[in-house]
Amino acid sequence: MIKKNAVVLLLSLLGLFTEASAQAPTVLSGQSDGGAYFTIVVPDAWNGDLVIWNHGFSLSPIGPVSDLGPLAGLQLSQGYAVAASSYQQRGWALFKTKNDLQNLVGAFKANFGKPNNVIVTGASLGGIVTVAAVEKANLGNVVGALTICGANAGSRNWDAGLDLRLIYDAVCDDVPGASIPGGAKGLPANSDFTDVDLALAVNACTGILAPAPFRTPAQTANLEKILGVSQLPENFLLTTMGFATFGMADLVHDQGKLRGKIGTGNAEVDYGDAMINATIERVSPRKGPAKRLARNYTPNGDVDGTRHIALHTDKDGLVIVENQGEYASVAPASKLTVAVAVEAVPTHCGHNSAEVAAGWESLRGWLAGGPQPSAETIQGTCEFVEASGLAAGPCRFDPTFDIPDIDGRIRPRSDDDDDSDSDSDSD
């Protein structure tokens, strides 16, 4: 009964209990030896193609799949089968997602046959999972990819996490109630530090939870320092500190990831601030963990024939828009279109339904033999979708948006590995 209710819930979330949907899709759910759960939904009028949805960063315990992405209802109504894996790892799951997605497709083939085409999609962490799948997972005839706010620059995003955490420590460590254990490792192994503890600590240093007039002058100065050096929007400080603390601790301590060692360093980084440069903790990764992190995953642009549309919002403070410029520097221009929406309030993945639908429909048109979409044509498609009442806008893609160089936000660093312990690297 629990399973049945779960399926009913899932399908109600998919919007399948509408009058327009008289057909009954088949739902297959299961779990592999590796521990990943999966869900596959196949409509009666299956068109032979499979869409894979890759979810974002989550530190929740691994459990049954509850989300097939923002487009699942539309995709199923168009005849696509839709499938997703929970992944077998929490957090930065890239160390095993190749296996997870291969197993997902294996289960699909065993039950429904080989799909004609595979389209891989995902958001946030799911963006880089999608890129890695396109480049190396051999999932079959992967013709298309759609990423939303994807961390498509890959492992380099951890440099930003390390920087934020160590900048925070440099500014706040001596403030009563503000110290966070763990430093460059995020937290000590098996720490019981909670998300509420983190918010209270950051608040003690910066007053981030209080209205600005109630912050002390010292809190105001600390907040300005951290935001100035890290270039974060204020409403992202706690979110990104969570990534830099809990996410980093999971990455470092998980025995399936970095096995207790850091994978990033900042030995020679110039933070553009004399106080920070003078006081920040300097760390260097060992070669093995650094290589493991880089390999899981740094894109190489080997996309074969896969056509990819990447959507992003311009003020994202968790996965910065510069990720798309970094990925575009290795991916072939004829296979990648990036469209950036300009938003009033910084969000992570705050695209509306019309924007996401426009990305999907533009990809479908490209795969059907149409010309490569541009940000301008995606904006036009979005306006059509909105005007038709098919999905809510507004449409905010700016074809003139120039993505800044990621080096301006995630400061470049040399290969400052600590050679003293090369750490075996068997991945």
Next chain:
Amino acid sequence: MGETEVQQIRDEDGKLENWTYTKKKLPEISQSEEPRAAAPPPTGAATIPNQQALNAWSTGDIRGAMNLFEEAIAADSNDPAPHSNYGRRLTAMVAYDEALPLLLRASELSPDDPQVWLDLLTLYEKSLQFQRANAARQRAQELAGDRAMVRNDYGAWLLEGNSLP
């Protein structure tokens, strides 16, 4: 109920993996739920600690505010106001697991208030649960009618012209 079976699949490297499946052909369902019994109306016992909590939070006494919100909820578990107010603030603290049960309870207690669904929309969006976000957005829009839904400076959803306590 679906059929449960175990299959073995050979992976790319030739290794056999065991899979447990549940496969269902879903019936054509018209979703019908028993009407949920209405919760008793608020007794008013939460009103004062809820207001004290809001005051404490607005002056930067975060820990004190959290204690007062918990006191308010303990005083009247059927009052949606402290559930919503505390849930919103835990969302702002990125304590999503703690915020969710409070916001869900508020939506049970005050299901016709679009703001309870907008609060859930904010939480689901921030935690990247897209389908639940879509469902919450749809419910809020149905209740809001022609009123526009907007984000405030912190990214939280509310009805245009409103402010959040």
